Amino acid sequence: MDTITAYLDSLFASFPDNPKTRQAKTDMLANMRDYYRDLLHEGKSEESAIGAVMRAFGSVDELREDLGLSPQSDQAHAHPTSDVENAISATELSHFWHNTDQFATQIALGVLLCCISVALPAYTDESRFQVFGIIGMFLLDAIAVGLFIWAGTMFSPQKKALNGRPLTENAKQLAQQETDTYRRQFSTGLVIGIMICIVAVLPPILSSYLSHFITDDAGGALFLIIAGLGTYLILYVSINYSQIKRYAYATAVPGAEPQPHHANHGNWQASQHKHNQRARKEIALFRQVYWLLVLVTYFLVSFLFDTWDYSWLIFVIGGACQNIIISLIARRNESL
Amino acid sequence: MISSDAMRGYNDALVLAILQQGDSYGYKIGKEIRKRTHDQYMIRETTLYAAFNRLSKNGYIDAYPGDVTNGKPRTYYRITPRGRAFLAVKAEEWHQVKHVVDLFLN
Numbered sequence: 001m002d003t004i005t006a007y008l009d010s011l012f013a014s015f016p017d018n019p020k021t022r023q024a025k026t027d028m029l030a031n032m033r034d035y036y037r038d039l040l041h042e043g044k045s046e047e048s049a050i051g052a053v054m055r056a057f058g059s060v061d062e063l064r065e066d067l068g069l070s071p072q073s074d075q076a077h078a079h080p081t082s083d084v085e086n087a088i089s090a091t092e093l094s095h096f097w098h099n100t101d102q103f104a105t106q107i108a109l110g111v112l113l114c115c116i117s118v119a120l121p122a123y124t125d126e127s128r129f130q131v132f133g134i135i136g137m138f139l140l141d142a143i144a145v146g147l148f149i150w151a152g153t154m155f156s157p158q159k160k161a162l163n164g165r166p167l168t169e170n171a172k173q174l175a176q177q178e179t180d181t182y183r184r185q186f187s188t189g190l191v192i193g194i195m196i197c198i199v200a201v202l203p204p205i206l207s208s209y210l211s212h213f214i215t216d217d218a219g220g221a222l223f224l225i226i227a228g229l230g231t232y233l234i235l236y237v238s239i240n241y242s243q244i245k246r247y248a249y250a251t252a253v254p255g256a257e258p259q260p261h262h263a264n265h266g267n268w269q270a271s272q273h274k275h276n277q278r279a280r281k282e283i284a285l286f287r288q289v290y291w292l293l294v295l296v297t298y299f300l301v302s303f304l305f306d307t308w309d310y311s312w313l314i315f316v317i318g319g320a321c322q323n324i325i326i327s328l329i330a331r332r333n334e335s336l
Numbered sequence: 337m338i339s340s341d342a343m344r345g346y347n348d349a350l351v352l353a354i355l356q357q358g359d360s361y362g363y364k365i366g367k368e369i370r371k372r373t374h375d376q377y378m379i380r381e382t383t384l385y386a387a388f389n390r391l392s393k394n395g396y397i398d399a400y401p402g403d404v405t406n407g408k409p410r411t412y413y414r415i416t417p418r419g420r421a422f423l424a425v426k427a428e429e430w431h432q433v434k435h436v437v438d439l440f441l442n
Contacts, residue, residue: 023411024385026408027362027385027411028362028381028385029408030362030363030408030410031362031363031366031381031384032381033408034363034367035363035366035367038367056378056380056381057380057381057382058380058381058382058383059380059382060382062380062382062383062386063382063385063386065386066382066385066386066389
């Protein structure tokens with residue numbers, strides 16, 4: 001029953017709140033509930049009854065015209081309408097993912113370039129090439145900043161265009177399939193990325209023991225480059241995965257045949273929201289405690305063993321571990 | 337199943353014809369249309385609402401708060417003398433339209 005209320009609420013959201021629209025909503029809600037009740041009496045399942053009620057609604061444009069609202073003025077902040085034309089199609093979605101892939105590549109590349117840019121002066125430090133290292137650093141930084149701005153300005157309108165719109169049934173199915181497919185890639189990418197970041201610690205450690213084999217400068221530079229590669233991988237898969245996953249849970253417009261999951265949609269979203277909120281609280285608490293612990297460990301270990309040279313790496317590793325733990329918290333709440 | 341588009345121009349007449357047999361409210365009218373056409377025509381919620389609005393504005397029907405059904409107060413509609421006159425005009429028009437279209441499509 002509440003699914004109908006939620007459905008009407010979303011359709012009426014773009015209308016001004018006045019006695020006329022309120023009356024229209026009350027009347028329609030009563031009609032739709034009657035219809036729903038009758039369909040159940042006829043022996044229909046809850047799911048197909050909800051689907052039939054939604055299909056019998058009609059078009060928001062007709063209603064808007066009827067309530068004396070011009071169709072254009074509300075278009076800008078118009079809510080997901082019952083019109084199937086407004087829904088995101090599967091083609092549109094694949095196109096968006098293609099752009100997301102480009103965006104992810106550009107952002108990850110930018111971060112990698114930043115890492116390399118710092119590695120250059122670190123490696124050429126106090127050598128006769130020092131000046132080239134510094135010039136190289138600024139050059140790479142400039143390219144990286146350019147990439148960030150370019151990627152952001154190209155991608156954000158693409159993303160905005162899909163905001164707040166429902167999906168067609170096909171698109172939703174595609175999103176769910178893609179999410180399942182990409183999940184493995186995402187996990188693999190994340191694990192390898194984190195492993196690379198951890199391995200990156202080796203060169204600076206080796207350099208302090210085998211300084212004839214690898215210099216301090218080279219160790220530091222290698223660390224930055226290897227960690228940069230790991231970060232590249234992590235960023236790339238995370239951005240892609242997040243943009244695929246968000247559509248697997250988006251609302252779909254009832255198509256020709258209602259899908260079984262529609263009936264529970266309202267409740268499902270509400271419980272999902274509750275879980276999200278809980279997860280967010282837990283994550284915030286975790287962050288506060290976690291970084292305090294990392295900081296204390298850093299000073300303790302550094303003082304005790306006089307390892308100031310490379311004990312700062314704890315923050316890099318700590319950053320990676322934080323992501324793992326946060327995703328674990330989020331996943332646990334999801335599965336509850 | 338007939339589309340709303342094909343019925344354009346006659347939705348108002350359908351509603352008036354039902355109201356001529358007694359006062360009624362939104363859902364009951366929609367259901368009556370469905371029943372009489374043996375599910376061949378299902379008037380959409382918004383189309384029905386638009387028809388009520390138009391008919392009220394033209395003075396063909398009066399809206400009044402009716403008794404409570406299924407725990408909700410219903411807006412009932414009553415046909416006015418002007419509405420009856422309009423329905424008669426529409427019925428006459430339909431006979432002509434039917435005759436003319438039949439000449440081509442039959």
